[in-house]
Amino acid sequence: MFCYQCEQTAKGTGCDKLGVCGKTPEVSDLQDLLVYALTGLGQAATTAAAEGKDVPLTTGRFFAKALFSTLTNVNFDAADFGPLIEKTVAERDALAATLTAKLPEGPATFVPAADLDGLIKQGAQHGLKDIPETDPDIRSLKHTLIFGLKGIAAYADHAAILGQEDPAVYAFLYKGLADTFTTDKNLGDWVGLVLKCGEVNLRTMELLDAANTGAYGNPVPTVVPLGARAGKAILVSGHDLKDLKDLLEQTAGKGINIYTHGEMLPAHGYPELKKYPHFYGHYGTAWQNQHKEFAAFPGAILMTTNCIQKPAASYLGNIFTTGLVGWPGATHVKNGDFGPVIEKALAMPGFPEDTDKGTVMTGFGHNAVMGVAGAVIDAVKAGKIRHFFLVAGCDGAKPGRNYYTEFVEKAPADTIVLTLACGKFRFFDKKLGDIGGIPRLLDMGQCNDAYSAIQVAVALAKAFDCGVNELPLSMILSWYEQKAVAILLTLLHLGIKNMRLGPTLPAFLTPNVLNFLVENYDIKPISTPDEDLKAILG
Ligand code: FSO
Ligand code: SF4
Structure with missing residues (x-):
């Protein structure tokens, strides 16, 4: 494995034995192989577009999801990557069959191994360092582009979940990854591409803003309690507002209070979310404090996106992942299918009494x-x-x-x-x-x-x-x-x-x-x- 995509990378240079985040070498190699396979799909999609052929929106949606799953602290479950790699190759081959041009040898022709061990071995051959490039500065910009594309993929996925998409965003994801396997561009071209990534990200964030405010209204300044209300409880973390909305619907009238953790705090400001009387308050602080804070939470916990930390044994049975999030041993539920989370919350003690820990304000969009x-x-x-x-x-x-x-x-x-x-x-x-x-x-x-x-x-x-x-x-x-x-x-x-x-x-x-x-x-x-x-x- 070699990964240096996040700020906490080992020794400030790169994780090469085990991720500081807890990512195993196996998962790291599988994620690299998924990015390699997506590069092949990107080549096929870019060629299809150049030949005037339609690339289905569903391909873009899948591409964004698959790339998002390789972002830091999203998915640590090796078992999830085999199916993603297979689907990527199937999508690639479906497109390739429509093409007049022949795709180059490499990511576009790669055949995945039949089992997980084989995929891991393949992944070890297709890491960041194996991307064709001899110039260290261009390599640096290629890697920067890959990481920027992962960010766009995350925002594009969030926006698409709420019905906002732009084929131009998907086209840039395809072309961006495909370009990392080209060797005909100079340093100036690469600076331009990396800045273009910023431009496309702006468009993607605009889509996401329209998606969030369109679905749940414009956030309004809102006072959020930091204490607890006596009763059963579910804690929701991550960034996915749709998961939160579905959970609020499914828990209405069940005597369960919903609390936000980490990046979910601003959800309290949205009119269409804050209207639920059992959407109570915020619990805890940022993602890296999960071990302490989740262990003390007396209800079920739902992780909708990054950042998940390795769950401690004390709460592994109470934590649920959904969407792209995965941790081996943690129960995964399908988006919107929160029955098991609710059952767990009802079986747990909940908060014994009301506690007042003051308030904070959010909602200044x-x-x-x-x-x-x-x-x-x-x-x-x-x-x-x-x-x-x-x-x-x-x-x-x-x-x-x-x-x-x-x-x-x-x-x-x-x-x-x-x-x-x-x-x-x-x-x-x-x-x-x-x-x-x-x-x-x-x-x-x-x-x-x-x-x-x-x-x-x-x-x-x-x-x-x-x-x-x-x-x-x-x-x-x-x-x-x-x-x-x-x-x-x-x-x-x-x-x-x-x-x-x-x-x-x-x-x-x-x-x-x-x-x-x-x-x-x-x-x-x-x-x-x-x-x-x-x-x-x-
Ligand atoms: Fe934080 Fe994690 Fe929102 Fe990130 S929870 S660190 S930039 O994944 O997503 O701010
Ligand atoms: Fe290391 Fe994990 Fe960060 Fe990669 S994502 S650099 S493995 S800590």
Whole structure:
């Protein structure tokens, strides 16, 4: 195995024995083989499109799901990858049969082994390092593209589940993976392709925003209790709002309270979800604290997407996976088929009494923020708001991530902190007060809602008649997995400069590629909160 797609990669260079995330070498090799097979499907689909033939939308939908399943902390179950590889090859062959052109030898002609052991052996031959490339900088950009495509695939899958699709997004997924097996492009072409990935991700996030708000309404500012209500309980984690909606429907009137964990917190802001009286509150913090928090939860737990951590034995019997998520030994239920989760919750003790642990607020999506744009602009013009910080991105286990807590604590009282994704759990319950009625801490949603932050930045720039880079706005980003890579590429595509990125920089960027980013985008690693605040605020 060799994997260096996420921020916690071993020694900051790559996991080659066992994933720090818990991914086994077998699963890593199988995921590599799936990406290899998808590259072949991508070649077939790209050739079909060039020949003017239709590629069915169902192929795109499958492609996104399969690629999403290789994202960090989604699926750790080797048994799930054989069927995905077989279906990929079947889809490829169905398309290839319609083609006039002959597909090249390699991913497009690969024949999967008949059993899991054979597939694992094949996977070991088709890792990231086996992608044809001799130039280390182009290899770095090829890998960056693959990781960005994984991020797009995740967003495209979420959007498609709620009925929003764009064939152009799928076409880019096909072409992107197919391009990693080409050797006729120079470094400049590759920089262009990687930026294009950011552009396509923006379109995908736009689709997802339309999907979420179309299905469940525009989020509204909402107070969310952090304590518990006496009674049976189910905890829902991950990012899939449809799973949550289905669970709310299926538990209505059953005396079970539904709690969010991690990235599900912003779900409380959606009118069509918050209307359920048994959708009670939020429990716990970010994904890396599952061991402690899940072990203490007195009900069933449902993981709808990443990030799942290896379940401890104490709660392995209570945790359920659905959709693309998998952990060997954890019960998997089909999307929307939550009977076993409900049964388990009813058999467990639940919370014995009401407990009050205070509240937090969420629901500041672009619609809500734009609704008070007039007041925000006036406050900036009157000098009451000096600066905005977008402190956003993922959380993780590294101690260096305390930077983000300290940064928010030290941000002066005349500044506003916008946040999104699970990194917010480092400071989400801080009481930062308000500026003339505008809360100083605005939770814009999941990492899946990064589109909201971009919309707000663009609207502010329009109101002040300047570019986004001229706004009194600084982006302080934390990254962890490949959705964050896709978002970062989107911000680069939009020409955003001066981003601060931590806690460490991606291992897959060579020094030359990093230099390019520094020279053209003034991207910087985080230093200390004091130094960074001083540099930003002067
Ligand atoms: Fe976090 Fe995990 Fe949302 Fe990521 S739960 S780390 S960027 O998968 O998806 O923010
Ligand atoms: Fe290592 Fe991250 Fe890959 Fe897991 S996803 S194997 S932690 S680089």
